[in-house]
Amino acid sequence: MSEKCPKCGAEFSVSVIGGGGFCGACLEPINCPYCCETVREERTTGTFMEKLLKAPDSALSQYFGISDAEWEELGAELNANTGNDEMTYCYWFTVPDDTSEEILEKTGWQVGQIVDDIPVELVDNN
Ligand SMILES: [Zn+2]
Incomplete structure (x- = not known):
């Protein structure tokens, strides 16, 4: 699943590391790997790992x-x-x-x- 950063237009994928716990979920930011802006926050028991798929056009x-x-x-x-x-x-x-x-x-x-x-x-x- 890929998403697009609304700030810079970079495409990236998000995966969860260490998720699957039953409790202790907290809001973790999903950051654009290109411009480092926080795109959104989601509840997870793990942490998000973002991978740049395509750098944005200038x-x-x-x-x-x-x-x-x-x-x-x-x-x-x-x-x-x-x-x-x-x-x-x-x-x-x-x-x-x-x-x-x-x-x-x-x-x-x-x-x-x-x-x-x-x-x-x-x-x-x-
Ligand atoms: Zn960005």
Whole structure:
């Protein structure tokens, strides 16, 4: 059984170690093995063991609704949008000519379109 972390999108499985006791069950946290956030708590007499199945796609890919592999395939070059004070306000890129139909369909982009207003924190965290 696998579940998905609501915080980072990682997929992981949970198993119980040392469970099966009749009493003394207490609430134990189930933590995402990728971002270490507590996903939920459940009663058990054992402890939970989480195993990462699939690392999440980057925040940037998730923002666009595509996978990291598709973003790589896209090969788009991000440009910083800076103001007079050299601060980066957002990023933008032009959808390349050779973008696959699949990505265009998923994102609703058109070849040559400028995708603007990409939040700075999505890019800088990568
Ligand atoms: Zn997570």
